[in-house]
Amino acid sequence: MNRFAYARPADLAGAVREVAAEPAARIIAGGTNLVDLMKYNVERPTRLIDITRLPGLDAIETTPAGGLKIGALVTNTTVAYDARITTLYPLLASAILAGASPQLRNAASTGGNLLQRTRCYYFYDPGTPCNKREPGSGCSARSGVNRIHAILGTSEHCIATHPSDMCVALAALEATVHVTGPNGDRIIPFDAFHRLPGDHPEQDTTLAYDEIITAVELPPAPFTTHYTYLKLRDRLSYAFALVSVAATLEMDGDTIKTARLALGGVAHKPWRDTAAEDSLSGQPPTAETYARAADIVLAGAKGYGHNDFKIGLARGAILRALEQAAAGTPQSQSDKRIR
Secondary structure (H helix, E strand, O other): OOOOEEEOOOOHHHHHHHHHOOOOEEEEOOOOOHHHHHHOOOOOOOEEEEOOOOOOOOOEEEOOOOOEEEEOOOEHHHHHHOHHHHHHOHHHHHHHHOOOOHHHHHHOEHHHHHOOOOEOOOOOOOOOOEOOOOOOOOEHHHHOOOOOOOOOOOEOOEOOEOOOOHHHHHHHOOOEEEEEEOOEEEEEEHHHHEOOOOOOOOOOEOOOOOOEEEEEEEOOOOOOOEEEEEEEOOOOOOOOOOEEEEEEEEEEOOEEEEEEEEEEOOOOOOEEOHHHHHHHOOEOOOHHHHHHHHHHHOOOOOOOOOOOHHHHHHHHHHHHHHHHHHHOOOOOOOOOOOO
């Protein structure tokens, strides 16, 4: 770990000034990912800007439109157990409870969850080539051990996967991300916040270096009953997803009126396919309907050897998640066995 300076600004404007003044500075809140990366010498910030005591970022508020605005410093635990979240957005609560451990959820912040770096053995090992750490050095994972790696949206430069469970649900719920910086405030649609690797895998998000996340906003949504968050992993707790599916439906009798579907563990960002969602709308909740949607989602899927199995696993997960959602029998996050 390199030596670094430390600052604790008194207000948001001060935090923006601090981070804008030094491109190699990093914002720290819960630190559940950043501190690990610093220990591995993957992240080497010259200055840490501690925002944990900034006022106004630690509340969940109802918006005029009837949605919810979650402050960047609200912990994952608070979000998961807030009565408004569990009533209006149970998919989000379920996704959070599927991730990490209680201790980590107590520390991890909403803003920090969005900024987790992608997971890859080689990214975390400074002794190996990695385009994400050192652009142009190569991607060791493509021909290496890539069991956990991406099958969708990859590039020749990177096949790492985004690790967050919370973000998969936020993608399905069409959240927006509120940020602020020296040029003022802006709102980023959730699907535009995280990036695919393309030619610049070192850039995980579209957030500028001098911007700070202030909140995540959830629009009003009719998805309170027919939902599920299904997470498939190597062990039942404290493991990243091999494949996860956030599925939520608005039913009109025996017909799917609208659908939202997002996958985790399969791409450099939470993977949402609106064409697959459109294929579900107006259709009966049948195995054939679900299979068509799965075919659309996985049409461009590609394995790299060790992770070839993920394509079949993802297909099965989509079918099972849509079945659970349509039946209104969401996956339990306390009894994680899939029934």
